[in-house]
Amino acid sequence: MSSKEFYRNWTDSENHPLGLIKQSRRLAVIKDFLNKSNSDKLLIVGCGFQSDIFISTAGGDQPDKGIIIAFDLSYKRVALARANCSANKYLVADAQHLPFKNNSFSCIICSEVLEHLTDPREAILEFHQVLCGNGHLIVTTPNWVSWYGLARKAAELILNEPVTSANQPIDNWYTFKRLKKLVMYKFKIESQRGVWYFPPTGRGMKVIPGQITVPMYRLFQPIERLLERILPHCGHMLAIWCIKRDENG
Numbered sequence: 001m002s003s004k005e006f007y008r009n010w011t012d013s014e015n016h017p018l019g020l021i022k023q024s025r026r027l028a029v030i031k032d033f034l035n036k037s038n039s040d041k042l043l044i045v046g047c048g049f050q051s052d053i054f055i056s057t058a059g060g061d062q063p064d065k066g067i068i069i070a071f072d073l074s075y076k077r078v079a080l081a082r083a084n085c086s087a088n089k090y091l092v093a094d095a096q097h098l099p100f101k102n103n104s105f106s107c108i109i110c111s112e113v114l115e116h117l118t119d120p121r122e123a124i125l126e127f128h129q130v131l132c133g134n135g136h137l138i139v140t141t142p143n144w145v146s147w148y149g150l151a152r153k154a155a156e157l158i159l160n161e162p163v164t165s166a167n168q169p170i171d172n173w174y175t176f177k178r179l180k181k182l183v184m185y186k187f188k189i190e191s192q193r194g195v196w197y198f199p200p201t202g203r204g205m206k207v208i209p210g211q212i213t214v215p216m217y218r219l220f221q222p223i224e225r226l227l228e229r230i231l232p233h234c235g236h237m238l239a240i241w242c243i244k245r246d247e248n249g
Contacts, residue, residue, distance in 0.1 A: 009155040017210030031125040037136040039107030040066035046113040049080040095123040097169040111140040137242040142173040147199045148236045167192040176233040187242035194235025197227045
């Protein structure tokens with residue numbers, strides 16, 4: 001099975017209580033960045049976890065303002081997203097070959113997608129083209145320099161084989177240095193944050209029960225809020241807010 005075929009049919013989602021909290025922290029950081037963007041036409045790259053499609057809603061089913069377009073390579077994910085939030089516009093598309101005109105959007109959110117692309121550089125070029133002047137790009141991606149990165153490396157050494165999230169065929173995590181190198185020739189990074197500093201509690205279905213881990217996380221939460229800002233390069237996920245460079249910049 002090719003990677004495109006895999007992702008066209010993939011509908012994995014987070015349902016562990018601690019995992020849901022982790023995803024809520026990711027969305028909170030994205031919303032913080034989005035509030036600074038003042039965008040009236042937003043593109044969400046990858047419908048992803050169904051909660052992603054509510055990034056720009058104040059509650060209910062209606063967007064706060066402007067136009068929101070979301071797409072995914074998976075027909076199933078697009079259908080689920082449309083059923084859950086009909087106010088947005090949806091389509092099936094590939095981030096490396098966007099079906100939009102130049103200067104179409106004021107902001108793009110690409111969360112937990114770059115690491116699954118065969119050519120992320122091509123996606124960055126596409127984002128640059130479809131963003132208007134001074135457009136904003138918000139990116140999150142898993143981070144090697146984290147507890148999760150160390151756990152994954154250790155597992156790969158022990159098993160002597162690649163270990164990926166949900167056994168995905170492409171799962172190329174980043175470091176901040178590598179992510180910066182990927183985006184900097186087309187975008188200027190204005191702000192960066194780390195997301196999720198709580199240690200791993202298992203993998204897949206083999207995790208410590210939420211009755212144990214959720215109370216532990218609640219105690220850890222004040223420390224995490226501090227680490228998000230003072231150690232932004234060491235969270236499980238890297239989050240960056242960028243502004244488009246002009247063709248001469």
